[in-house]
Structure formats: structure tokens, C-alpha cells
Amino acid sequence: MRRFLFPLLTAVLAVCMTACGGSDDESHPTIEKPQETTQEGAKVYVLKGYKNPVQGYVTLKPDGYSDVIYIKEQSLTGKGYAFQPSTSNRLDAMKQPDTEGEWGDAIAIGNGKSCWIRHQEGSLYNYLKLRIMEVEGNDVTVEYITTDITSPVAEPKPEENVNANAPTEGRKYVTDYSMPHLDASLYYVEHVLTVDKAEVLNYAYQWDNAMKHTAWVAFYFDKVTNGDVTGRTDAWDVDPLLPVEMQTNNSHHTSDGFDRGHLVASEDRVFSKEANQQTFYFSNMSPQFNSFNGGYWITFENKVRKWARSGTFDKLYVTKGGSLRQLLKDNKEGKGQDGQVPATDANGFTIHGLACPKYYFMALLGEKEGRYQAIGFWVEHRDDYGYDNDKQAPVSVMKETAVSIDRLEELTGIDFFCNLPDSIEDEVEKEYTADGWSW
Numbered sequence: 355m356r357r358f359l360f361p362l363l364t365a366v367l368a369v370c371m372t373a374c375g376g377s378d379d380e381s382h383p384t385i386e387k388p389q390e391t392t393q394e395g396a397k398v399y400v401l402k403g404y405k406n407p408v409q410g411y412v413t414l415k416p417d418g419y420s421d422v423i424y425i426k427e428q429s430l431t432g433k434g435y436a437f438q439p440s441t442s443n444r445l446d447a448m449k450q451p452d453t454e455g456e457w458g459d460a461i462a463i464g465n466g467k468s469c470w471i472r473h474q475e476g477s478l479y480n481y482l483k484l485r486i487m488e489v490e491g492n493d494v495t496v497e498y499i500t501t502d503i504t505s506p507v508a509e510p511k512p513e514e515n516v517n518a519n520a521p522t523e524g525r526k527y528v529t530d531y532s533m534p535h536l537d538a539s540l541y542y543v544e545h546v547l548t549v550d551k552a553e554v555l556n557y558a559y560q561w562d563n564a565m566k567h568t569a570w571v572a573f574y575f576d577k578v579t580n581g582d583v584t585g586r587t588d589a590w591d592v593d594p595l596l597p598v599e600m601q602t603n604n605s606h607h608t609s610d611g612f613d614r615g616h617l618v619a620s621e622d623r624v625f626s627k628e629a630n631q632q633t634f635y636f637s638n639m640s641p642q643f644n645s646f647n648g649g650y651w652i653t654f655e656n657k658v659r660k661w662a663r664s665g666t667f668d669k670l671y672v673t674k675g676g677s678l679r680q681l682l683k684d685n686k687e688g689k690g691q692d693g694q695v696p697a698t699d700a701n702g703f704t705i706h707g708l709a710c711p712k713y714y715f716m717a718l719l720g721e722k723e724g725r726y727q728a729i730g731f732w733v734e735h736r737d738d739y740g741y742d743n744d745k746q747a748p749v750s751v752m753k754e755t756a757v758s759i760d761r762l763e764e765l766t767g768i769d770f771f772c773n774l775p776d777s778i779e780d781e782v783e784k785e786y787t788a789d790g791w792s793w
Contacts, residue, residue: 391445391497392443392444392445392446392447392485392497393444393445393446393483393497393499394446395499396445396497396498396499397497397498397499398487398495398496398497399414399495399496399497399498400412400493400494400495400496401413401414401423401424401425401430401493401494401495401496402425402492402493402494403424403425403426403492404425404428404463404489404491404492404493404494405491405492406492407425409492410492410493411424411425413432414496414498416482416498416500417500418480418500419473419475419480419482419500420434420473420475421433421434421435421473423435423471425463425494426460427460428462428463429460429461429462429463430460430461430463430469430471430484431459431460431461432473434473434474435459435471435472435473436457436458436459436471436472436473437457437458437459437460437461437469437470437471438451438452438455438456438457438458438469438470438471438472439455439461439467439468439469440468440469440470440483442468443466443468443485444468444485445468445483445484445485445497445498445499448468448470448483450503451470451472451481451503452470457472463486463489463494464486464489465486465488465489466485466486467485467486468483468484468485468486469483469484469485470482470483471483471484471498472505474507476507477506477507478504478505478506478507479504479505479506479507480500480501480503480504481500481501481503481504481505482498482499482500482501483498483499483501484496484497484498485497485498513775513776513777513778514775514776514777515772515773515774515775515776515779516776517535517769517772517776518535518772518773519533519535519536519772519773524544525542525544526544526546527544527546527555527558528542528558528773529773530555530558530572530574530671530773531574531669531671531719531721531771531773531774532558532572532573532574532671532672532673532719532771533558533572533673533772533773534570534572534673534717534768534769534770534771534772535768535769535772536560537560537569540560540561540562540569541560541561541563541596541597541600542558542559542560542561543558543559543560543561543593543595543596543637544558544595545557545558545595545632545635547626547628547629547632549578549625549626550578552578554578554579554629555573555574556573556579556623556628556629556632557571557572557573557618557623557632557633557638558571558572558573559571559572559617559637559638561596561600561637562678562709563599563600565678565708565709566602566606566707566708566709567640567676567678567708567709567711568617568637568638568640568675568676569675569678569768570673570674570675570768571617571618571638571673571674571675572671572672572673572674573618573622573623573672574669574670574671574672575622575659575662575663575667575669575670575672576668576669576670578625579623579625579629580625580662580663581624581625581626582624582625582663583624583625583626584624584625584626584627584629584630585624585630586620586621586624586630587620587627587630587631587634588634589630589631589634590604590614590634590636591631591634591635591636592635592636592637593635593636593637593638596637601636601637602636602637602639602708603636604636605706606636606706606707606708607636607639607641607706607708608706609692609694609705610641610690610692610694610696610697610704610705610706610708611688611689611690611692611694611695611696611697612641612642612643612644612690612696612704612710613641613642613643613644613647613648613690613691614636614639614641615639615640615641615642615646615647615651616633616638616639616640617638617639617640617674617675617676618633618638618674619633619655619659620633620634621655621659622655622658622659622672640676640708640710640711640714641696641704641708641710642714642735643688643690643696643735643736643737644690644691644737644742645737645739645740645741645742646735646736646737646739648742648743648746649739649741649742649743649745649746649747650733650736650739650741650746650747650751651714651733652746653741653746653747653748653749653751653752654716654731654733654752656746657749657752657793658670658672658716658718661718661720661791661792664792666720666722666792667720667721667722668721668722668723669720669721670718670719670720670721671718671719671720671721671771672716672717672718673716673717673768673770673771674714674715674716674717675711675714675715675766675768676709676710676711676713676714676715676735677711677712677713677714677715677765677766678709678711679766679767680711680712680713681698681701681702681703681709681710681711681712682698682702682710682711682712682735683698683699683700683701683702683712684698684699684700685697685698685710687737688737696737698710710735711735712734712735713732713733713734713735713765714733714735715730715731715732715733715762715765715766716730716731716733717730717759717762717768717770717771718730718731719770719771719774719782720791726774726778726782727782727786727787727790727791728758728759728771728782728783728786729756729758729759729786729788729790729791730756730757730758730759730761730762730770730786731752731755731756731757731762732755732757732761732762732765733755749793750793752793753788753793756786756788757786758783758784758785758786759771759782759783759784759786760783760784760785763783770783771783
């Protein structure tokens with residue numbers, strides 16, 4: 355197919371350049387035809403390309419207009435133009451375009467057809483009238499006249515977004531694309547800091563106090579937060595932004611057989627020392643099997659950072675967490691780095707009352723020059739994958755756990771990327787393309 359189209363297009367361009375003096379030719383002389391025009395001052399012109407553009411191809415550039423009208427698939431069309439059919443068979447009978455009528459980006463050619471044509475020039479529409487006088491072989495003879503009618507270009511309506519978060523005092527970043535739709539029953543926290551005199555969101559989360567665990571954490575990688583200028587701080591501390599009665603501390607993670615697993619990984623936030631320190635708040639920890647934390651889950655975290663720092667995206671939005679709707683119940687096996695069995699009770703809580711997720715998830719939204727793509731991951735929390743800190747899982751395991759965002763929402767009950775305009779959100783969440791991500 356490509357071998358056929360290329361010479362065809364080359365021939366079309368060659369004929370067009372011969373017939374109309376090139377696409378930048380400013381002069382389009384009218385063609386003398388015997389047909390009588392239907393309005394004084396109307397011009398007659400012959401467009402070519404109706405049957406086959408290879409036989410000849412001519413465009414029409416009305417006086418004072420910056421774009422051309424041309425024939426495509428036996429219709430009139432042109433960049434910046436819109437067409438509205440008229441029931442009149444004379445130009446002088448066409449007084450005003452129909453204010454309630456539909457406008458299309460093309461109109462089928464037919465003998466005797468007439469139409470209004472509008473063209474956007476800045477903030478105004480300019481109008482002309484055109485009638486098909488004759489269709490003969492490859493030629494379409496038209497009469498047209500420009501008018502002094504103009505109308506303002508309507509301001510585009512804002513894209514509908516029925517599920518977006520509403521910013522309120524103390525919740526400045528809830529409209530960021532990384533944020534899920536907030537649950538009013540949970541406590542919301544934003545960790546911010548200053549970089550080069552500008553405020554930056556480090557990460558945000560919602561805290562489920564009944565679970566002693568975050569419902570999710572959200573953050574993004576961009577030119578600032580992609581930075582790698584500091585190391586791991588190990589600055590373990592309580593989260594000062596949580597109310598005292600909600601705070602967890604090191605005693606909640608002592609001798610329980612589980613790792614203190616970062617949700618916002620330490621290495622995700624190395625663009626400043628303060629940013630890294632904030633990842634060591636106990637509110638950002640989840641009880642994880644040691645082999646899962648250091649051998650399996652880390653594979654996902656490493657790949658996300660590579661995607662973020664590769665230049666593939668202008669911005670990569672990340673939402674992560676553990677499944678609080680599905681907990682790891684009645685675990686009595688294994689041994690943690692502290693020598694203790696990572697035990698959970700019949701309800702899925704550790705010996706210190708922390709919810710232990712049975713699954714972990716990631717929702718990723720990549721943005722490049724205003725275009726978006728998304729992918730989700732749903733990963734079972736297990737101690738038998740066979741990997742550890744010395745032998746981490748291969749990247750290929752990620753594909754096995756990949757899901758669409760719509761599916762991830764079903765599994766978690768979380769409404770991800772709610773601040774995207776609904777039309778974009780619906781499109782990027784319904785499916786994912788593995789080939790759109792560099793593995």
C-alpha cells in the first residue's frame with residue numbers, strides 16, 4: 355500500500371504545482387465561463403480534482419483569506435473553513451447564514467448546490483457565499499462572493515469534569531492530576547516544601563485511621579522532582595501533620611516480622627534532603643514482607659523512576675497504595691529480618707494493629723506535550739516470589755500484573771485521575787497499551 359500511495363501523492367503534488375503555481379501562489383485568476391452568475395460582483399472559478407487529483411488539482415483562495423478551499427473525496431473542504439448548506443439556488447437570495455443551522459468541515463459537491471462558508475481569522479468568523487455552477491469531468495465550476503458579514507468566535511466551553519476535587523483552604527493541591535477523588539471520611543495531608551523559592555508538592559495522601567494506614571499516596575515527577583541531588587536520610591519520625599491521636603510511630607513496626615515498607619519510596623524523593631526526610635514519616639509506611647519489599651515491589655519502583663527520568667514524559671503522575679478492602683489474613687508463616695514471624699490476625703492486622711494489605715497497586719499517568727497515557731498495576735503481597743535484595747524480580751513480571759485504570763478502580767474502589775477533563779479521563783482509563791511504555 356505504501357509503494358502505491360507514495361507515487362500517487364507525488365504525482366498529485368507535481369500536478370498541483372503545475373496547475374496552480376504552487377500552494378503559496380497568492381493569485382487565483384477567475385475563469386471566464388459562459389454561465390450567468392446569480393449575484394452582481396460574484397466571481398467564477400474552476401476547481402480541479404473532482405474525479406482524480408492526478409488529472410489536475412487546483413485550489414481556491416478567496417481574496418483576503420489566508421487559507422485555501424479545495425476538493426477532497428468529491429467534497430469542498432479547507433483548513434479553517436466550515437460549510438453550511440443553503441436551500442437557495444441563487445447567491446443574491448442568500449441574505450444571512452442560518453443561526454440555528456449546523457456547520458461541517460466539508461460539503462458534498464453537486465450541480466446547483468449552494469452554501470455559506472465561514473473562515474476563522476483570529477477572534478472573528480468571516481463569511482462568503484458559493485454556488486456549484488457545473489460539474490464536468492475533473493472540473494467543478496463555482497461562483498462565489500465574499501461578504502462583509504462577521505461574527506465573534508465563541509469562547510470554547512470548559513471541558514466537563516463532574517468528579518473533580520474542589521480546592522479548599524489547606525488543600526491547595528487536591529486538583530493535581532495525581533490526586534484521586536477525595537473520600538470525605540478520611541483525613542487528607544499535603545507535604546510541601548520550597549525549592550528555589552518556589553513551593554513544591556512533595557506528596558499527599560489520605561489517612562484511614564481505622565486501618566492505621568494510608569488509603570493512597572499521590573505525587574508526580576517533573577523537572578524539579580526528578581532531581582537526584584541527595585541520598586537516603588533514614589530520618590524516621592512521626593508525621594507532624596497528622597493529629598496526635600492518629601499518629602503512628604516506630605513502636606507500631608517493632609518486632610512484627612514485617613519491613614517498614616515505603617509507599618512513596620525514599621529514592622522517589624531525592625531532589626532535596628527535606629523531600630527525602632518526609633518519606634520517612636511512619637504515615638508513609640506499610641507492613642510488607644521483606645522479600646516483597648526488597649525483591650519484588652522494588653522492581654516496579656525502579657521502573658517507574660526510569661520512566662520518569664528518561665525524558666519520555668514531561669510529567670509522570672503516580673498514585674500508589676495498599677488494598678485496604680482486601681487484607682492479608684491469618685498469616686502464620688515466614689520470618690522477617692527481625693527474626694519474627696510476620697503474623698496477621700483473622701482480620702488482617704499486625705500484632706500492633708496495622709492493616710496489612712493483601713495487594714498493592716500503582717496508577718500511572720504520563721503526560722507529553724498535552725497527550726496522556728495511563729496504566730495500572732495490581733500486585734499480590736506474597737512472601738514466595740523467590741526474589742530478595744540480592745536477586746530482584748525481572749521487569750517482565752510487571753506486564754503480568756498490568757491492568758487498565760478502570761479495572762484498578764473496580765479492585766480498589768478509588769477514583770483515580772479524577773481531575774482530568776472527563777473526555778480525557780474516560781479515554782485513558784478504559785484500556786492501556788503495553789507498547790506505549792518502554793520495558
